[in-house]
Amino acid sequence: xxxxxxxxxRGFCLCCIGAAxxxxxxxWMSPRAAYAEARGLVSLIKxxxxxxxxxxxxxxxxxxxxxxxxxxxxxxxxxxxxxxxxAGISVSKTQMTKTLAAISAEPVTHLINTHxxxxxxxGNPWLGAGGAKIIAHENTRKYLSQVQRVEDWDYNFLALxxxxxxxxxxxxxxxxxxxxQSLDMxxxxxxxxxxxISVMFGEADVLHVGDTYWNGIYPFIDHSTGGSIDxxxxxSDANLAASTDKTIIIPxxxxxxxxxxELQAFRDMLVAIRENVAALKLEGRxxxxxxxxxxxxxxxxxxxxxxxxxxxxTKLVYEGV
Numbered sequence: 312x313x314x315x316x317x318x319x320x321r322g323f324c325l326c327c328i329g330a331a332x333x334x335x336x337x338x339w340m341s342p343r344a345a346y347a348e349a350r351g352l353v354s355l356i357k358x359x360x361x362x363x364x365x366x367x368x369x370x371x372x373x374x375x376x377x378x379x380x381x382x383x384x385x386x387x388x389x390x391x392x393x394x395x396x397x398a399g400i401s402v403s404k405t406q407m408t409k410t411l412a413a414i415s416a417e418p419v420t421h422l423i424n425t426h427x428x429x430x431x432x433x434g435n436p437w438l439g440a441g442g443a444k445i446i447a448h449e450n451t452r453k454y455l456s457q458v459q460r461v462e463d464w465d466y467n468f469l470a471l472x473x474x475x476x477x478x479x480x481x482x483x484x485x486x487x488x489x490x491x492q493s494l495d496m497x498x499x500x501x502x503x504x505x506x507x508i509s510v511m512f513g514e515a516d517v518l519h520v521g522d523t524y525w526n527g528i529y530p531f532i533d534h535s536t537g538g539s540i541d542x543x544x545x546x547s548d549a550n551l552a553a554s555t556d557k558t559i560i561i562p563x564x565x566x567x568x569x570x571x572x573e574l575q576a577f578r579d580m581l582v583a584i585r586e587n588v589a590a591l592k593l594e595g596r597x598x599x600x601x602x603x604x605x606x607x608x609x610x611x612x613x614x615x616x617x618x619x620x621x622x623x624x625t626k627l628v629y630e631g632v
Contacts (some may be wrong), residue, residue, distance in 0.1 A: 353466050356381075356430070361402035365410040368568050370559055372515025373490060375414055376567040380407060381430030383567040385519045387512060389490025392420030395443070396510050396519045396561075398434030407434065419443045421489065423496065424477060425521025425563065426507045427454035427536070429468055435475030446485065447477035448498050450506030454536055461535045463627075497553075499523060502546035503530065503563075505537025511553060519561040520550050524577055526565025529607075529619040532627045539631035540585050547578035580610050588625060589632040598629050 365379040377384040380399030387394040393415055399407060411419065422439070424432045424447040432447075432455060439445055447455075455471045470476075487494040493513035498506075503522040510519040522530065523546035532538040551574060554560060560569045587606035596604065606628075607614075607621040615621040 353429070353464065357400055357402050357433075360400040363403065363406070365403065365406045367410060367414070370515065370517055370568065372492060372512060372517065374492075374512050374515050374517045374559075376561055377407070377410060378567045379403070381433065382425075382428075382522065382563045383519075383561055385510070385512075385517070385561055386411065386414055387490050387492055387494075388415040388417065389492075390417070391489045392417045394421040394423070394489050394494070395419055395438070396423045397425055397431040397521070398422055398438055400430060400433045401437055403434065404437050421446065421487070423447065423494075423508075423510055424451050424455075425510070425519065426504045427451045427459070428504070428522065428533070431521070431563070432471070432475075435477075436472040437475075439474040439476075444479060445475070445477040446479045446481075446487075446496070448506040448508050449480040449482055450504070450536075451508075452477045452480045454504075454506065459536065461533060463531070463533070463535070497549075499546045499549055500542065501537040501539060502542040503538050504533045505542075507546065509550065509553065515559075516555075516557055517559045517561065518550065518554055520546070520563070520574075522563035523547065524550060524560065524562040524569070524574055525619075526562040526567075526569045526573060526577070527614065528565050528617045529614050529621070529624040530564075531619055532631065534627070534630055540581065540588075540628045541631060544578065544581050544585065547574065547581060550574055551578065580614060584610065584624070585628055585632060588628045592629060592632055598626055601625060601629050 360380050363379045365377050368376040373388050375386045380403035382397050384399055385396040393411060419438050419441060422443040422445045435445055455476050457470050459468045483498050485496045495511040496508050498508050507521055507523055554571045556571050558571060560574055561567055562569050584607050588601060591601045591604055591606060602622045602625045607625055611621045
C-alpha cells in the first residue's frame with residue numbers, strides 16, 4: 312500500500328493498522344476522522360497489533376530494535392537476561408515472545424518504560440508476570456496506576472494490572488550496569504508527556520529517546536499529561552546534546568534507526584512551526600483561523616502524511632504557545 316493510504320509501522324506504530332485492521336474499516340480512515348472516532352481507533356490499534364509482524368533491526372553492542380507492536384522497542388541481550396526499553400501492546404505477546412526467543416533464550420529481567428502511553432506500556436503486565444523488574448519515571452507509575460483520560464483521543468485508559476505497574480521509579484536520573492552496557496536514564500521534564508525519559512546504552516552509543524522524537528512525521532503532544540511544544544523542543548535540544556554524529560538514535564515512532572542529522576531536522580521543524588503558530592496567536596487569531604493560515608505548509612510534504620495531519624498538529628502547537 313502507498314504510504315499516504317495507510318498508517319505504516321514506520322510511519323506511526325501507535326496506529327500500526329495492518330491488513331486486518333485496514334480491512335476492518337472497509338478502507339482508509341482519514342486522520343481527522345480517526346481522531347473523531349478515537350475509541351474505535353484505540354481498539355483497532357490493539358486488534359491490528361494482535362497479528363502484526365515484529366521486524367527486528369540489529370544495531371551494535373547487543374542492542375536490537377523491534378518494530379510492529381506500538382512504539383519502537385529496544386532489546387539488550389546478554390548473560391544478565393534481556394533488557395527491554397518499552398513493552399509494546401499486550402496483544403502482541405505471541406509474536407513478541409517468539410521474537411525475543413530468537414534473540415536469546417534468556418528471560419526478560421528488566422523493562423524500562425520511556426513513558427506511560429499504552430503503545431509503549433500495555434505489554435507491562437505479561438512481562439512483569441514473567442519476573443521483569445519494571446523501571447520508569449515516577450509520573451509514569453502515577454498514570455499507569457489510575458484511570459487516565461486523554462482528551463485528544465476521547466478515551467479513558469484503565470489502570471494497568473498491579474503486576475505491570477513500575478515498582479522501581481526515579482525522579483531525575485537512574486543508572487544500571489547490565490550485559491556489559493552502562494544504561495543511563497534521564498528525565499526530560501514535561502515534553503511529550505511529563506514522564507518521558509531517555510535511555511542511553513553507553514558503550515554501544517545507542518540512545519532511545521521515546522516519543523520525544525518521531526522520525527519523519529508530526530508528533531502527538533499529550534497535553535492531558537503535561538506535554539507541550541516547548542517541552543518537545545527542549546527535549547530535542549537535550550537529545551542533540553547527548554548525542555554525536557556516531558550515535559544511533561531510536562525514536563518512539565517512524566523509521567527506528569535514526570541519527571543526529573535526522574533529529575536536528577525534527578527539532579528545526581518543531582521550532583519553525585512553533586514560531587509560525589505563536590505569531591498568528593499573538594495577532595489574535597483563533598485556533599481555527601490559525602489552522603486555516605496553514606503555518607505548517609512548508610513542512611507538510613515531509614512530515615504531514617500520517618495520522619497527525621497538519622491541521623491536528625497545528626492545534627496541538629496552538630494549545631501550547
